[in-house]
Amino acid sequence: MATKYDWPAVEDRSLIGKRHDRVDGPEKARGDAKYSYDRNLSGMLFARLVTSPVPHGRIIGIDTSRAEKVKGYKGHVNILNPGDEIQWAGKEVLAIAADTEEHARDAAHAVAVNIEKLDHWVKEEDVKKAGEANRVKPAKDDAKGPDLAAAWEGAEVTHEGYYGLGVITHCCLEPHGQVVDWTGDDIKVYASTQAVARIPADLAKGLSRDESIGRVEAGQVEVITPYMGGGFGSKFNIDTWGIACAQLSKKTGKPVKLMLDRNEEVTVAGSRPSDYGNVKVGAKKDGTIVAYESETWSTGGIAGRGSPPLPYIFDNDEKLAQKIRHLNVSTNIGPARAWRAPNHPQAAVLTMCPLEDLAAKLDMDPVEFFKKNADLTARPEVYRYEIDKCAEMIDWKNKWRKRGDSGSGPVKRGLGMSLHTWGGRPHDSTCEVRIEPDGGVSVSMASQDLGVGTYTTLSVVAAETLGLDIPDIRINIGNSKLPISGASGGSTTVGGTTASTRRATVNALEELKGVVAESLGVEAGDLMAKDHKIFAKSDSSKSLSWADACKKLGNRTITGQGKQPDRDGGKLNDSGVGGVQMADVSVDTETGIVTINKIAAVQDVGLVVCLKQSESQVYGALIQGVAWALYEESIYDQTSGKMLNADMEFYKLSGAGDIGELEVHMVQNKYDDRGVIGIGEPPAISPGAAISNAVANAIGVRVPTLPLTPDRILAALADA
Amino acid sequence: MSSNKPIEGSVEGSGAEQRKGFSRRTFIEGIGLGAGAVGSVVVTDGAQADHHVPVGPDPVSITLNINGKNHDLKVEPRVTLIDALRNQLDYTGAKKVCDRATCGACTVMLDGLPAYACTTFAIEAQGRKIETIEGISAGDKMHPVQQYFVEHDAQQCGFCTPGFVMAGKAIVDKNPRPSMSEVEDGLCGNICRCGTYVGVRQAVYDAAGKGSA
């Protein structure tokens, strides 16, 4: 049923779905945007962590006597205490504050931590060895669909192979951390976080364990985060360093800055679980997939973690026989944190790669093969459309050759593809919109902009609703004292925040229309806001400019409230999307180096709010995908139990010259009726599988594990 | 496997031990790899190029010329330019990310050439023209590289952006007509985690030949 809150019809949209400059673009480009790391408060101290050099052990003693004599030392707090167990190298033991960053470092170095070393284990790819070390636990054993034995019997072509991808880390450019300014009862926290509204309770809870401080209430805490330098799923909590930073501020009576250094950021502040396993797939001669069976394992630190949704997308319970076994390997590495689309990129590799291998065995073009099997997915029509569109963008028809059919020269070219899905159910959100007598409009909520474009999307929605332009709207986010809105994770933000903003803005406008109706002598229902005017639809001569309309408020400010969810608030959002990506690569079979020629991506997210920033999200996902497909992996050394490449020199990310041509197509005006759906995760899922498939297509053999580094390419060629 | 042997934790070089005097090792550690506690460094005395004067470890008075303005400050000789800019002078546009000359987030111009401020000592920047992101726009008018960064959405979280803008400015300062692959080469000393390179390279390409702010 139509409501006044519904999104305007396509012909009535002047801003939604179009390209807009990022509202916060100039401030960022000028270097004026103040991030948590940039806060310099008067009298501020600098704090550093002391971390464990051993991967598993028990603390025997902590000696700070020398540290306390270091020049500039101001105080320290223990994060762990004697008797506590350490489960990974880099685990925070203590935080120490000094007057300068250099002195804080000196003081940290002067702390002696005595640790009793215990057995450690940091490797999981060889699951047999991990099992012998008693590190393996069953996590899943599921059978679904038709009878498996019968399905294998009926399968005319089968393929079995080993696939996998290692642990990677978030490596946010702004590290985790914060400045805490504790004055009297007020605790101001400038935190680099994805969860502005959630941090106060998290911090208060953490502090309540410190008896010397006494009871702290969430209401005392104000989190201020107008800008933050990347999270990707790793920045939802205050973390031990945030609590320690607040304790230090309380103890010293000064503001304290504690940001992780690069080694700490990469080692302990986030990792994405690995996944390895044997996969068997079977099909009829005509290409119909009939069976999928996998035995996989993963690690995400001491708790194990990571369970990919297998088989991925092609998972129809009625038609496809499935058997999934998954094991968790417990390792002494930094614990897993959500990483854009948790478990999906792994699932895509463990499904799309064996399926493309099967298609090669069937002598089928993957485009035809995946289209044929689209009925096994939840959204066949979306995928078929997207596959065709994507194939056109990458010129699949002309460029694709059969596997291994790529000429006699040393450089081989190949194409590969992958499909993905994501939910992205909108998070809860409350919004307050104000219309001031001077015509000013502000939108307020305790949301945050991680770089995804929250400032811009909210501006688009409010301006569209009020018939104004983007610069007319002031966005207040990044402060926990504002109306509560959800954490930004799982592609839930744009759906939740645009809905609450739309409802709040419609409500505020209704009230303004009431005032205007009276002064124009028309029905409020006859009024429309467009082009900086409010006018009667039946008689456009009855009109007031926006500024004059607002003047009629006298000295009253209108406030409109909106929330998500809201049963009576129209159909503004949804969840569940599909996307397709195709990669075109060249592989030098003499050096093992893979070059990206092009990646094409087609993505459905329901109603696109700002096209430019949606595309940016997809570009970013593809570029991150190139990194984890080709370069990026956290490498652990069993002897020392440490991460060997905990920096940015040997922990390789992609650079501007590594990405080839990227082409993005956002599906618009096709599924708009579904409303707004998040875009952060979906495009981040497929790049690895698509690139791996393109490499296999180019060189004729499968390189089983990602990243597809030159040594692995050459080894796979040598094995062939 | 278990050794059960107590070991000592992170007690790498205390300040006291390393402060005794200059050695080549501590100097190198201070530049790139060290535990951070290098005590003193050697600067070359301008008047007598071959005469080395040790300074530090206590703070020394220096003057830095930043965006055309002189700033007097006191720094320990081990303090890097990025830390002096950010911690003492509140020039926070340039970011400290890798702190090891890999990511370019700290890029500033020294005498017109791009430099990593994380791997330059503040005392070494004396007598040189330091230009930071804060100094390249003219009031409200952004430098063309900045304008095109906005136009091509060359930024997401924006944390790498100041470094990329400075690298981009260095490219267009040197070459008013760079090819796209020259742009890519010029940007290869910078890293973005959000993945903004499509916009970044287009922005720099378009800004070439468009002058300054």
Ligand code: FES
């Ligand atoms: S912080 Fe200087 S290059 Fe990364």
Ligand code: FES
């Ligand atoms: S925009 Fe976030 S790191 Fe580049």
